[in-house]
Amino acid sequence: KNEVEQSPQNLTAQEGEFITINCSYSVGISALHWLQQHPGGGIVSLFMLSSGKKKHGRLIATINIQEKHSSLHITASHPRDSAVYICAVPLLSGGGADGLTFGKGTHLIIQP
Amino acid sequence: NAGVMQNPRHLVRRRGQEARLRCSPMKGHSHVYWYRQLPEEGLKFMVYLQKENIIDESGMPKERFSAEFPKEGPSILRIQQVVRGDSAAYFCASSPQGWAEQFFGPGTRLTVL
Numbered sequence: 193k194n195e196v197e198q199s200p201q202n203l204t205a206q207e208g209e210f211i212t213i214n215c216s217y218s219v220g221i222s223a224l225h226w227l228q229q230h231p232g233g234g235i236v237s238l239f240m241l242s243s244g245k246k247k248h249g250r251l252i253a254t255i256n257i258q259e260k261h262s263s264l265h266i267t268a269s270h271p272r273d274s275a276v277y278i279c280a281v282p283l284l285s286g287g288g289a290d291g292l293t294f295g296k297g298t299h300l301i302i303q304p
Numbered sequence: 305n306a307g308v309m310q311n312p313r314h315l316v317r318r319r320g321q322e323a324r325l326r327c328s329p330m331k332g333h334s335h336v337y338w339y340r341q342l343p344e345e346g347l348k349f350m351v352y353l354q355k356e357n358i359i360d361e362s363g364m365p366k367e368r369f370s371a372e373f374p375k376e377g378p379s380i381l382r383i384q385q386v387v388r389g390d391s392a393a394y395f396c397a398s399s400p401q402g403w404a405e406q407f408f409g410p411g412t413r414l415t416v417l
Contacts, residue, residue, distance in 0.1 A: 222403055235347075235395060235408035283349055283362075291337050291349035291360060292406065 194219050194281050198295035206303055211266040213298045215279030224262050225280040225292065226253050235278075238264070269302045276300070306330070308398050308409035309378075316415045317386045325381040325412045329398030336379040337406060338371060341393040350394075352402075353379060359402075386416045 195218040205211055215224070223242040229235045239246050239253040241262070246253050250269075255262040266273055276297040282290040309328040317323050329336050338350040349363040353373035364371065368386075373379040383390055393413050397406035 225406070227408070234410040235397075237405055237407055240405040278347065280347075283360075290402070291352045291363065292339075292347075293349060294347040296346045 194221065194283060194293050196279055196281055196293055196295040198279050198298055200298060201296065202299045202301075204301045204303065205269055207270060209269050209302075211269050211273070211300065211302075213264045213277050213279075213300070215262045215264070215295055217260050217262075217279075217281045220257070220260070221281045223282075224255055226262075226264050227278040227280060227294075229276045229278060229297070231276075238277075266300075271302045271304050274301050308333075308396060308407050310394075310396055310409035310412050312412060313410060314413050314415070316417065318417050319387055320385050323383040323386050323390070323414055323416075325383075325394050325396075325414070326378040327381070327396035327398075327409055328378040329396075330400075330407055333398035333400050333407075335399045335402050335404075336373050337397045337399075338379075338381050339395045339397065341395065341411075343392065347395070350381070354402075383414075386414075388416050390414060391416045 197216045199214050223240050225240050226238040227235050228238050241255050250267045252265040278297045279295040280292040283293045311326050334355050336353045339347045341347045351364045351371045352360040368384045370382045393411045395411045397408045399406045
């Protein structure tokens with residue numbers, strides 16, 4: 193069974209700072225997901241990636257399959273980026289269809 | 305194209321009652337996943353369904369919980385004889401194929417009094 197570790201657990205930064213959130217997982221995967229959850233709110237899928245790098249606006253996600261590690265970066269951070277960011281991978285290795293297992297999340301606060 | 309729909313958004317039940325949570329996947333999606341988020345805890349997988357089939361229910365409690373995804377209509381997560389420990393946010397997600405990106409609904413927040 194796959195296990196996911198995220199760091200940091202909590203992060204407070206000033207508006208405009210470059211933010212990095214890290215995720216490590218224990219067994220090989222087909223793809224990794226980055227999700228965003230606002231307090232009391234729903235979950236938004238930000239990225240699903242299986243190799244290399246993806247960019248969407250100010251968000252960048254990278255993955256190193258060999259090292260079983262992914263990072264989520266936010267450039268020019270803004271208070272509206274304040275949320276919980278969650279890394280998720282398939283429960284089981286093998287690449288087949290599967291439910292997800294999740295990291296505990298990174299609570300990000302961007303102060304104006 | 306409407307997103308994943310869940311209803312009700314909030315549900316209050318007394319101990320011993322039944323809770324029925326509904327999930328309508330995105331159009332064209334035949335794979336549905338249910339997840340639970342207990343207060344102050346992370347998300348946990350419960351069950352994975354395709355139309356008329358349960359593929360993986362390894363995350364579902366053995367008693368009182370059941371799920372279905374009929375040929376027509378939404379997926380239903382049913383909790384019988386609810387207890388206070390069932391209070392949580394229940395999210396469903398859907399995907400067009402089993403290995404594809406999952407899109408999440410807004411969640412149902414269940415409170416058991």
